[in-house]
Amino acid sequence: MDINKFEKFAKELIDWIVEYYNNIENFPVKSKVKPREIFNKIPDTPPQNSEPFEKIFSDFQQIIIPGITHWQSPKFFAYFPANTSFPSILAELLTSAIAAQCMKWETSPAATELEEKVLYWLRDMIGLPDYFLGVIQDTASTSTLVSILSARESFTNYRINESGFENNKFRVYCSTETHSSIEKAVKISGIGKSNLVKIPVDDKYSMIPTLLKESMEEDLAKGYIPLCIIATLGTTGSTAIDPLEEIGKIAKEFNLWLHIDAAFLGSALILPEYKWILKGIEYADSFVFNPHKWLFTNFDCSAYFVKDVSALVRTFEIIPEYLKTKSDKITNNYCDWGIQLGRRFRALKLWFVIRSYGVNGLKEKLRYHISLAKKFVSLLSQSEGFEILAPVIANLICFRYKPKNISDEEKLNSINELLLHKINNTGKIYLSHTKLKGKFTLRMVIGQTYVSEKHIEEAYNIILENSKQIN
Ligand SMILES: *Cc1c(COP(=O)(O)O)cnc(C)c1O
Numbered sequence: 001m002d003i004n005k006f007e008k009f010a011k012e013l014i015d016w017i018v019e020y021y022n023n024i025e026n027f028p029v030k031s032k033v034k035p036r037e038i039f040n041k042i043p044d045t046p047p048q049n050s051e052p053f054e055k056i057f058s059d060f061q062q063i064i065i066p067g068i069t070h071w072q073s074p075k076f077f078a079y080f081p082a083n084t085s086f087p088s089i090l091a092e093l094l095t096s097a098i099a100a101q102c103m104k105w106e107t108s109p110a111a112t113e114l115e116e117k118v119l120y121w122l123r124d125m126i127g128l129p130d131y132f133l134g135v136i137q138d139t140a141s142t143s144t145l146v147s148i149l150s151a152r153e154s155f156t157n158y159r160i161n162e163s164g165f166e167n168n169k170f171r172v173y174c175s176t177e178t179h180s181s182i183e184k185a186v187k188i189s190g191i192g193k194s195n196l197v198k199i200p201v202d203d204k205y206s207m208i209p210t211l212l213k214e215s216m217e218e219d220l221a222k223g224y225i226p227l228c229i230i231a232t233l234g235t236t237g238s239t240a241i242d243p244l245e246e247i248g249k250i251a252k253e254f255n256l257w258l259h260i261d262a263a264f265l266g267s268a269l270i271l272p273e274y275k276w277i278l279k280g281i282e283y284a285d286s287f288v289f290n291p292h293k294w295l296f297t298n299f300d301c302s303a304y305f306v307k308d309v310s311a312l313v314r315t316f317e318i319i320p321e322y323l324k325t326k327s328d329k330i331t332n333n334y335c336d337w338g339i340q341l342g343r344r345f346r347a348l349k350l351w352f353v354i355r356s357y358g359v360n361g362l363k364e365k366l367r368y369h370i371s372l373a374k375k376f377v378s379l380l381s382q383s384e385g386f387e388i389l390a391p392v393i394a395n396l397i398c399f400r401y402k403p404k405n406i407s408d409e410e411k412l413n414s415i416n417e418l419l420l421h422k423i424n425n426t427g428k429i430y431l432s433h434t435k436l437k438g439k440f441t442l443r444m445v446i447g448q449t450y451v452s453e454k455h456i457e458e459a460y461n462i463i464l465e466n467s468k469q470i471n
Pocket of ligand 1: 140232234235262
């Protein structure tokens with residue numbers, strides 16, 4: 001493909017993208033293909049000779065699009081969103097064109113310096129103390145792994161990096177509601193899943209601090225070494241908030257690393273009415289939230305903040321001769337702030353998004369989503385037979401269908417599972433589920449960039465209609 005053909009096709013693709021967004025509501029939100037259906041449509045061997053772009057693009061439309069679940073559809077209410085927005089798409093277009101590899105300052109000074117600046121912006125927008133410094137990681141899973149490794153190394157004076165584990169006695173604490181990425185990080189860090197202690201939650205699904213303290217005291221008495229606590233602000237199941245201040249005091253008393261996982265709900269911290277969640281932030285050592293979830297910035301973009309950058313850099317830095325540069329002492333080299341050496345230019349999309357919306361525009365968007373969640377709650381509570389299963393903190397509603405004549409929990413679980421499949425099979429909306437205290441729970445998250453009131457009313461009607469067919 002020469003540059004003239006590129007110009008022609010690039011313009012056609014922009015037209016296709018505009019069409020796609022204009023028509024996105026007409027696609028089944030959740031892809032309806034069967035396992036292996038796409039795989040079997042792709043030839044077993046690569047083409048030996050050049051194929052025309054027209055053919056490649058036509059196959060993209062015929063083969064690939066049917067196998068896509070449309071995360072950007074305003075009828076997507078499953079999981080947590082992985083939002084994009086038009087300014088973010090434009091930035092990604094430029095990023096892929098420039099295709100710089102931004103491992104060090106010298107390999108693209110603008111990428112490093114823009115990343116530093118927009119992370120100051122983000123830090124101040126969400127109200128973290130000004131001693132926190134930030135870096136973009138690919139995901140919250142990676143950020144949490146980075147945090148646990150930093151805790152392990154700073155606690156052992158960087159000994160395990162040097163000579164490996166001899167006799168692991170470390171314990172990590174989180175609640176029973178924390179995200180599976182914490183377990184993954186504890187496994188990978190060599191601490192081991194059996195040393196992850198899951199503390200019970202209260203009736204709002206928040207960690208119970210007195211049980212945390214008791215558990216640590218028992219561990220100390222048995223010769224274990226408490227290392228790190230992970231507090232979640234906005235759990236994946238129900239956006240529950242762990243009581244940061246009380247947990248923070250315990251972390252301080254026992255001299256532990258406190259990591260905060262606010263992957264989804266962190267975006268809401270730009271709103272003054274959510275600042276209460278951060279009470280006790282002064283006890284935290286690290287903090288993560290994902291602009292790629294609810295801040296309209298393409299996946300991947302996870303903002304990781306640390307109190308002590310030197311602990312982070314000492315854990316991850318390696319300086320082989322071929323990577324030494326003259327500017328090493330005076331600029332940030334983000335390859336030393338995490339796991340990967342090579343890095344994409346991810347700050348650009350954040351910069352485009354924040355400037356294009358403005359902080360006020362972002363606030364307005366989030367408040368709109370939260371108001372739609374309130375609307376959905378009021379629709380649900382007007383009709384009989386639905387039960388809300390967890391406090392609605394922002395824009396996630398946990399609920400189930402509970403007709404008057406059924407009280408058996410197993411039966412309720414099976415009819416709600418059936419209801420979820422029926423709803424999703426319509427292709428008209430997409431919800432996901434969790435289990436809260438053993439109850440099969442439908443999760444409706446209202447955070448898609450271009451969702452509006454009409455979509456909420458439609459979603460409610462689809463849920464209602466399908467529930468009526470179930471008894
Ligand atoms: C989504 C989520 C994660 C994982 O996010 P990734 O960026 O996909 O790794 C971690 N913790 C919480 C609370 C989440 O909601």
